[in-house]
Structures are given as C-alpha cells and as structure tokens.
Amino acid sequence: MRTSAATSAAPAQSGFFGHPRGLSTLFFTEMWERFSYYGMRALLILFMTTETTHVITGSGGVVLRENPGMGLDVGTAAAIYGLYTSLVYIMALPGGWVADNLWGQRKAVFVGGCIIALGHFTMAVPTETTFFGGLVLIILGTGLLKPNVSTVVGELYPEGGARRDAGFSIFYMGINIGAFAGPLITGWLGEGYNWHWGFGAAGVGMVLGLIQYRLGARYLGDAGGLKTDDTAAQLATRARRFYAVSGAVAAAVFAFGSLVAAGVIPLSLTQIATYLGYGVLVLVGLYFAYLWTAGGHSTEENKRLFVIFWLFLLIAVFWSGFEQAGSSLNLFAQDLTQRTFGDVTIPASALQSINPMFIILLAPVFGSFWVWLERRQADPSIPMKAALGLLGLAMGFFVLSWGAANATPENPVSPAWLVVTYFLHTSGELAISPVGLSAITKLSPERRVGQMMGIWFVGAALGNLFAGLVAGQLETLAPFALFQTVAMIIGGVGIVALVASPWVKRMMGGVK
Numbered sequence: 001m002r003t004s005a006a007t008s009a010a011p012a013q014s015g016f017f018g019h020p021r022g023l024s025t026l027f028f029t030e031m032w033e034r035f036s037y038y039g040m041r042a043l044l045i046l047f048m049t050t051e052t053t054h055v056i057t058g059s060g061g062v063v064l065r066e067n068p069g070m071g072l073d074v075g076t077a078a079a080i081y082g083l084y085t086s087l088v089y090i091m092a093l094p095g096g097w098v099a100d101n102l103w104g105q106r107k108a109v110f111v112g113g114c115i116i117a118l119g120h121f122t123m124a125v126p127t128e129t130t131f132f133g134g135l136v137l138i139i140l141g142t143g144l145l146k147p148n149v150s151t152v153v154g155e156l157y158p159e160g161g162a163r164r165d166a167g168f169s170i171f172y173m174g175i176n177i178g179a180f181a182g183p184l185i186t187g188w189l190g191e192g193y194n195w196h197w198g199f200g201a202a203g204v205g206m207v208l209g210l211i212q213y214r215l216g217a218r219y220l221g222d223a224g225g226l227k228t229d230d231t232a233a234q235l236a237t238r239a240r241r242f243y244a245v246s247g248a249v250a251a252a253v254f255a256f257g258s259l260v261a262a263g264v265i266p267l268s269l270t271q272i273a274t275y276l277g278y279g280v281l282v283l284v285g286l287y288f289a290y291l292w293t294a295g296g297h298s299t300e301e302n303k304r305l306f307v308i309f310w311l312f313l314l315i316a317v318f319w320s321g322f323e324q325a326g327s328s329l330n331l332f333a334q335d336l337t338q339r340t341f342g343d344v345t346i347p348a349s350a351l352q353s354i355n356p357m358f359i360i361l362l363a364p365v366f367g368s369f370w371v372w373l374e375r376r377q378a379d380p381s382i383p384m385k386a387a388l389g390l391l392g393l394a395m396g397f398f399v400l401s402w403g404a405a406n407a408t409p410e411n412p413v414s415p416a417w418l419v420v421t422y423f424l425h426t427s428g429e430l431a432i433s434p435v436g437l438s439a440i441t442k443l444s445p446e447r448r449v450g451q452m453m454g455i456w457f458v459g460a461a462l463g464n465l466f467a468g469l470v471a472g473q474l475e476t477l478a479p480f481a482l483f484q485t486v487a488m489i490i491g492g493v494g495i496v497a498l499v500a501s502p503w504v505k506r507m508m509g510g511v512k
Helices: 022-049 074-090 092-103 105-123 128-155 161-192 195-215 232-261 269-294 299-326 328-336 348-375 382-404 416-443 446-475 479-507
Strands: 053-056 061-064
Touching (some): 022 105, 022 128, 022 161, 022 195, 022 299, 074 269, 105 128, 128 161, 161 348, 269 299, 299 348, 299 416, 416 446
Antiparallel strands (some): 053 061
C-alpha cells in the first residue's frame, strides 16, 4: 500500500516569483519558525544570567528587580545554552526518521510547529519548571520541523536543476528575514518590559507560521506526503515500537536528570555538556572507522568519506566560534557595549540581527563572486573555501578582542566593534556553510547520503555545544583574553586547513 498525507493535486508551478506557489507556504512557515527560534535564543543567556534581586543604595535595601532573571552564573548558563542549541540539531536525526517512516514531512512540520509554539508559551510562564520544560518542547518540535520543511521544498521541484537551486535560495532568504526580525521584536519586549513577554512573542510568531502553513497547504500538492509500500498494520507496528523506545529514552533521561538534581550523581551541567561533546566526537570517529574498514566501499569512496570527515571536523570548529553570537558576544553586547544614544537604549539582543542582515546583503554577492571566479577557472576548491571560512571567523574574534581590551562597564565601546566582527563572521559563514552542505551531497556514496547529512547536523550540534562551554569561560577569563584565545585556536585550525587543502582536494577525486 502506498500512502500519502498530501492531496493528489500537483503543486502550482508558478505564482511566487515564478516558482511553485507552495514555496510561499514554506517560505513563510520557515520565516516565522526562525523568528521564534532566534528571537528566543537572543534572550536566553541574558535572562539566565540576570540577577533576581539587586541592592538599591541608601535606605532602599534589597528589592526585587522589575524584570528579574534566573540569576545563574555565566558558566552554568552557558552550559545550558550549549546543551539546548546542540540538542536542537541532534534531534533533527530522529525527526527526519519519524517523517520518513511514520508521518511524512507535511505532518512532521505541522506537529513540530505546534510543539515549538507550546514550548514558547510554556516559557512565558515565570517559573523555573516551565522554563526548562519549554526548552525541552522547543528542542523536540524543532527536531521535527527543521529538517523536514527543507525536504518538502526539494519535492516541489521533481525536475531538479538550477530552478531548484534558485528555489532554495529564495527559501533561505525567508530564514534570514525571520532571524533578522525575531531578536528586534523579542528583545524590545523581553529586555525592555518583561523577559516572558519576549518568550511569548516568539510563540505568537510560530502560531502565525502555523496558520499560514495550514491555509497554504493546498498549494503543496503531494510534496511531503508519507511514501511507503508498507501496509497499515506494518506502519502501526513500527509506530508502537517507536513510541515505546521514545518513552523509555525519555524516562531514562528524566531519571538521570532527577538524580543529578538531587546530588546523587555528582555532575555539574558543564561536566555533562563536556562529556556529551567528547562522547559524540568519539562515536562519530568510530562510525567513520567502521565505514572505512567494513563499510563495503571502494577506495575512491573511502577517500571521499575521509573528505567528509575532514569537513565535519572543520564545521564543528567553525560553529564552536560562530555560535558564540548568542552567548559570549551577547553578554559582551549587554555588559561592555555602548547602547544608549540620547534617550534611546538599544536592547543587547537586538544586535543579534546584524548577522542575518549581512547574510541577506552578502549572499548574492558571494554567489556571484564564486561564479565569476569559476568562469575564469580561479574558483577556490571546497577545502580551500572551508579554510577561508575559518580564517574569516578568526579575524572577527581578533577584532573583537582588540575592542574588548579596554572596555569596561563604565567605559563601554562602540557597537561598531560588534558590527565589524559580525561582518567578518558572516563572510566566513558564507564561505564554509553553504559550500560544505553542497559538498556533502556530492561526496557521499549513494546509499549513505542521508547518513552523511546527519553527520553534518551532528557537526553543527557539536559546534553549538562547545560554543556554550567556551562562552562559560567568561566566568574566569576577561572577554579580551577569551576572544583572543578563540581567535588563535580557530586561526590555527584555519591555517592547517589552508595548507592541507591541496591534498584534501586530490582526495575528492574530481568532485567540484
């Protein structure tokens, strides 16, 4: 039996900048989802590190803050931030499996969006339990929505080709519009009035995305439906097994968390995050060792698998620096950046919109630049572009360490330091991230494409996890020292990648 969760009508082939009308449905769904994700992320570490009380000099004594936070130390807050952002990416793996084997992408996107909205609204309730419960719901919902909405975009273009690439370019523009607008709205509400209003605003954005997703579903045709030859009984059996395993995993995680919270297992959140990161890295290494020795691949395929492993390591290092935008750079914006101009104070979280703004402006420039170089047979190889991405990131941290060297709360520095840093970071991102993602699809053995895309998500997860751990060093290191250390490490890796790029390019076997 072949089932489909979609209607039988074919998607309209024009109506959204000359593309299928269904692209507009997915464009705005992803735009609002990214609005909610980046809007909440911009507030996350600021809320966790804001004190619950403060002391008024004179006879006032200790009073509650008008807009209290959680009062966590930077190390703990950064560990929570890293665990949250990394688990969002890791959950994309089971989220993709659920869509492929149980629900179809269409249903996974809608259910995921509902769970995300519920998570944000849960965080809008001002208790510690609802805060952590909301984070868990957002992790689960994003794992269902994020990987599958992109899959549906691809299915709108069964013919493939350049038109499909153009459709994805439009789709990714929606991602960055949402990422640009989210911190501006949630920051204005969260920092200016009440943190939980900001969390709630993120939920409202996701609800708007869900409404237009349902209204525009008819334009998707069969795209995103469940495609299987299994019988209804086989599907039901698979679903029961999945729910049983998921319940057991959830119970184990809850029991572990309870034992840690009770002090029975003497581990801090920072230690848990560190062990998780090293454990995932070891597992990925063992997985590739298995592929090289017992995977049944040819010598040429094994060489290309090595290139994928190399790119996995580089992208993990890249995100470990880049994703400090929401943690250490956000704290720098709050504590050491001049944000008051006349009677207007810019929320620290609003500066999170600089990166997506630069992506919107620079993505067409970089795309045209690569094409221009290719026509002149001077286009850098994929490993070379990855190295350049790391060096651009390192340059951004060198700039920020220079700016932070003389910054104090009493004498904050100009936001221009962050603007230049984000410009260099965005340039690095455009050199490594889209190019690396495209390379994975080209280098993967035919029967391993899905698994290698999963590895790419794991690389992003590792980077986010270590970004949180590195940001936690602000507890003991001065900002300029931390940023300088990060710049030197990432710059060193970038130089190694640059020197190794000709050799890695030969391992690609002609793939461009």
